[in-house]
Amino acid sequence: MPSTTTTPTTPLTTLKERGRALTGTQKLATAALGASAAVVGATALEVKRRLLQGDVSLVPNADLVRSVAARMTTPLLPDDYLHMLNPLWSAREIRGKIVELIPETEDAATLVIKTGWGFATDYQPGQYIGIGVSIDGKWHWRSYSISSEPSEGRRQRSGGTITITVKAMPEGFMSAHLVRGLEPGTIVRLALPQGDFVLPDPPPPKILFWTGGSGITPVMSMLRTMHRRDTIPDVVHIHSAPNRGQAIFRDERLKLAEAHPTLRMVENFDDEDGILEVSRIEEICPDWRERQTWVCGPAPMLDAAEKHWQQAKLAKSLHIERFSAQLSEAAEGGHVTFAVSGKEVDLDGATTLLEAGEAEGIDMPFGCRMGICHSCIVPLKKGLVKDLRNGAEYQQNQSVQTCVTAAAGDCVLEI
Amino acid sequence: MAISDVATFAHLSDSDVEALGREFDEIRRDIEEARGAKDAAYIRRLIYIQRRLMVAGRLTLFASMYPPAWVAGTGMLAIGKILENMEIGHNVMHGQFDWMNDPEIHSGTWEWDTTCPASQWKHSHNFLHHTFTNVVGKDNDVGYGILRVTRDQKWHPANLGQPVYNALLALLFEWGVALHDLDIERIRKREKDPQELKRQLKEIWRKVRKQVGKDYVIFPLLSGPAFATTLTANATANLIRNLWSYMIIFCGHFPDGAEKFTEEELEDETKAEWYLRQLLGSANFEGSRLLHILAGSLGYQIEHHLFPDLPCNRYPEIAERVKALCEKYDLPYTTGPLYRQYGQVFRTIMKLTLPTKADPNEMQPLNESQPLRGAKRPSRDELRAYGGPLPPQAAVA
Ligand SMILES: Cc1cc2nc3c(=O)[nH]c(=O)nc-3n(C[C@H](O)[C@H](O)[C@H](O)COP(=O)(O)OP(=O)(O)OC[C@H]3O[C@@H](n4cnc5c(N)ncnc54)[C@H](O)[C@@H]3O)c2cc1C
Numbered sequence: 001m002p003s004t005t006t007t008p009t010t011p012l013t014t015l016k017e018r019g020r021a022l023t024g025t026q027k028l029a030t031a032a033l034g035a036s037a038a039v040v041g042a043t044a045l046e047v048k049r050r051l052l053q054g055d056v057s058l059v060p061n062a063d064l065v066r067s068v069a070a071r072m073t074t075p076l077l078p079d080d081y082l083h084m085l086n087p088l089w090s091a092r093e094i095r096g097k098i099v100e101l102i103p104e105t106e107d108a109a110t111l112v113i114k115t116g117w118g119f120a121t122d123y124q125p126g127q128y129i130g131i132g133v134s135i136d137g138k139w140h141w142r143s144y145s146i147s148s149e150p151s152e153g154r155r156q157r158s159g160g161t162i163t164i165t166v167k168a169m170p171e172g173f174m175s176a177h178l179v180r181g182l183e184p185g186t187i188v189r190l191a192l193p194q195g196d197f198v199l200p201d202p203p204p205p206k207i208l209f210w211t212g213g214s215g216i217t218p219v220m221s222m223l224r225t226m227h228r229r230d231t232i233p234d235v236v237h238i239h240s241a242p243n244r245g246q247a248i249f250r251d252e253r254l255k256l257a258e259a260h261p262t263l264r265m266v267e268n269f270d271d272e273d274g275i276l277e278v279s280r281i282e283e284i285c286p287d288w289r290e291r292q293t294w295v296c297g298p299a300p301m302l303d304a305a306e307k308h309w310q311q312a313k314l315a316k317s318l319h320i321e322r323f324s325a326q327l328s329e330a331a332e333g334g335h336v337t338f339a340v341s342g343k344e345v346d347l348d349g350a351t352t353l354l355e356a357g358e359a360e361g362i363d364m365p366f367g368c369r370m371g372i373c374h375s376c377i378v379p380l381k382k383g384l385v386k387d388l389r390n391g392a393e394y395q396q397n398q399s400v401q402t403c404v405t406a407a408a409g410d411c412v413l414e415i
Numbered sequence: 416m417a418i419s420d421v422a423t424f425a426h427l428s429d430s431d432v433e434a435l436g437r438e439f440d441e442i443r444r445d446i447e448e449a450r451g452a453k454d455a456a457y458i459r460r461l462i463y464i465q466r467r468l469m470v471a472g473r474l475t476l477f478a479s480m481y482p483p484a485w486v487a488g489t490g491m492l493a494i495g496k497i498l499e500n501m502e503i504g505h506n507v508m509h510g511q512f513d514w515m516n517d518p519e520i521h522s523g524t525w526e527w528d529t530t531c532p533a534s535q536w537k538h539s540h541n542f543l544h545h546t547f548t549n550v551v552g553k554d555n556d557v558g559y560g561i562l563r564v565t566r567d568q569k570w571h572p573a574n575l576g577q578p579v580y581n582a583l584l585a586l587l588f589e590w591g592v593a594l595h596d597l598d599i600e601r602i603r604k605r606e607k608d609p610q611e612l613k614r615q616l617k618e619i620w621r622k623v624r625k626q627v628g629k630d631y632v633i634f635p636l637l638s639g640p641a642f643a644t645t646l647t648a649n650a651t652a653n654l655i656r657n658l659w660s661y662m663i664i665f666c667g668h669f670p671d672g673a674e675k676f677t678e679e680e681l682e683d684e685t686k687a688e689w690y691l692r693q694l695l696g697s698a699n700f701e702g703s704r705l706l707h708i709l710a711g712s713l714g715y716q717i718e719h720h721l722f723p724d725l726p727c728n729r730y731p732e733i734a735e736r737v738k739a740l741c742e743k744y745d746l747p748y749t750t751g752p753l754y755r756q757y758g759q760v761f762r763t764i765m766k767l768t769l770p771t772k773a774d775p776n777e778m779q780p781l782n783e784s785q786p787l788r789g790a791k792r793p794s795r796d797e798l799r800a801y802g803g804p805l806p807p808q809a810a811v812a
Pocket residue numbers: 128142143144145146164165166167168169170171172173174175176214217218321322323324325326327
């Protein structure tokens with residue numbers, strides 16, 4: 001079986017909508033799927049009855065339809081055929097469609113993404129998603145915080161949209177492409193929302209947000225969520241940007257502050273005010289010690305905040321999101337974690353991951369041990385590895401040939 | 416006679432062999448650097464065409480009680496299955512498209528439309544066959560454990576049944592492939608771990624149930640009144656696929672000129688010598704682009720064996736460079752029209768039904784002291800004209 005991600009929320013609404021925009025062969029293909037319903041007979045009737053009643057708890061039945069259809073499409077999944085009709089109809093690899101690109105500043109843009117099957121838009125404000133974009137035939141993945149607020153109620157099941165807001169980094173490979181090179185209509189891949197840099201529900205009574213540059217994104221989702229629920233507690237938000245022109249979401253933030261007297265917005269423009277040092281928090285927000293604090297921005301700012309809150313013995317009330325976690329410089333060797341077997345080891349840049357795993361007593365898959373058979377592939381969850389044959393680097397979220405690769409920095413292998 | 420030292424056989428000095436190895440490495444690097452959107456588009460497009468063919472074929476067969484629909488549906492299904500098994504499945508499972516980082520088109524997740532589980536295929540084929548290519552006693556693809564395809568395999572009275580086994584294997588090829596990784600030879604010698612055997616059989620059974628269920632139960636049932644005709648159509652499509660794959664695959668290493676090797680060759684074999692063994696042990700065939708695609712690019716068997724995990728759509732351009740290297744180093748590049756290559760295979764199988772005079776047991780093993788080094792290796796045409804593996808005497812003559 002292909003690795004299947006059976007969606008917990010097969011959107012039957014989408015199945016129903018399917019009849020609309022189809023033509024010719026597509027209709028024929030759809031008919032084939034319809035035939036699968038015939039096989040389940042009575043169960044299909046049951047699905048219909050529930051649909052008419054508006055009962056959304058169709059999951060078991062949807063799974064039944066899906067599994068019968070899978071008998072017809074084996075060794076593939078129904079999704080492998082359905083996404084040929086509509087690219088969003090596959091939960092095997094979750095897909096998204098870029099519907100709009102909204103410029104925010106001269107080097108940042110918001111991407112509105114229509115999410116496909118398997119993506120539930122009831123994420124928690126502050127979480128991030130993985131986004132995969134095919135560039136020159138290869139899927140590249142990066143993480144981006146969701147800047148939109150989660151949809152609530154029924155719409156969350158399918159067909160929703162989310163937004164991410166990307167700042168083009170100088171010479172940034174993916175960010176520049178996302179901000180400038182992506183056409184609306186492009187199909188991207190998505191990884192489910194994750195992360196614990198989130199706003200609790202209900203939010204704490206006193207909050208401090210400190211954001212810098214594109215670090216505004218997860219906090220924007222939190223602000224928007226509280227705004228929509230119309231329950232903004234006592235919030236102080238300090239945002240740093242190089243200047244007014246580069247301050248992302250400035251108009252919206254100022255409007256929010258106007259609409260909610262409990263929200264105080266403090267802006268720092270580095271060009272005019274100088275970089276905002278952590279020592280100035282005291283003066284801007286004297287009661288910072290009493291506040292649950294969320295900080296997101298450039299690494300030096302986060303390091304300073306971490307130190308400051310630790311010294312005040314308040315590490316518990318500080319929440320930090322690092323954007324640059326994945327940008328480990330290619331190094332020689334590193335600390336390698338074999339996540340499933342729970343083994344860890346420090347490696348040099350010449351030991352192959354295969355040898356290292358075997359030395360730890362892990363049952364590593366292998367074949368030729370010379371890089372031609374691909375028997376030894378293992379998913380790389382985090383970090384960077386290097387192909388010893390040609391120096392090619394492989395980043396997280398791909399499978400690597402362990403027999404010819406070595407650690408180039410700390411990494412995590414899923415085995 | 417199997418070769419125990421590729422360099423000697425090819426009358427190349429060690430430094431020549433290493434230089435040749437570097438040239439092959441360079442081809443690999445160039446293609447690795449060049450692969451991109453074009454290659455991704457190639458495999459995607461092929462997958463789309465193949466899936467559309469399958470859907471169209473299945474739908475047409477709902478009307479299979481009408482003979483034209485039966486013929487059209489069977490044809491589409493057969494071609495769909497051939498494309499899936501050969502150009503798509505086989506090549507994707509080799510990891511040729513792993514660089515795309517797409518889990519939906521990846522050697523780690525691909526499962527193909529045959530009764531053979533992908534995981535077992537990857538073991539017996541990607542690893543054993545492609546690593547120990549043509550090493551008699553190590554590579555089970557030399558005769559697939561039931562046929563004698565080279566004189567280096569000792570004759571046994573059971574070989575008298577070869578014409579029958581061969582025909583059966585062609586007809587039931589899918590099933591032969593499904594059982595291949597069990598390693599009949601080791602089972603026969605009682606060397607196989609019964610636990611492992613059980614696990615493999617279970618895995619095969621799970622796959623078989625699904626494949627058979629789809630082709631012989633679910634789709635015939637869905638066709639209602641066309642039950643029987645859909646059943647025969649599906650069986651025919653599978654049969655056509657079997658015969659085609661059998662023929663193509665047998666043309667890879669059994670035609671004249673594709674050498675066999677002894678286990679001695681493997682000792683201290685360098686990467687360069689490995690390349691050379693792949694080159695000497697494989698045979699191409701010629702044909703149109705369409706033929707090559709339907710053959711899963713196995714008409715470029717030589718290029719495939721040199722670079723099993725480079726994208727198959729690149730083999731034609733790689734072939735040009737490999738041919739040039741063969742000229743440069745005066746090495747054979749075995750190829751010919753498909754009918755002739757298969758004709759040679761068939762003749763060999765028939766011939767080896769009977770014990771051969773040049774039985775390896777009766778011959779001197781080839782070793783360093785034999786006067787082969789420096790002797791003129793027979794030309795390609797001489798090799799072809801000879802028909803059948805070459806005893807060393809002939810090579811020296
Ligand atoms: C949880 C999380 C959430 C995130 N959320 C957001 C978000 O909401 N918005 C957002 O814009 N980003 C966000 N990011 C960052 C994002 O994932 C990318 O890291 C970022 O967009 C840069 O990617 P890139 O491909 O453009 O840059 P890369 O090409 O990967 O390089 C990153 C930066 O490093 C520099 N660099 C690269 N190589 C070198 C080198 N050899 N020497 C020196 N410098 C080098 C580049 O110039 C560039 O500035 C988030 C990251 C994480 C982990």
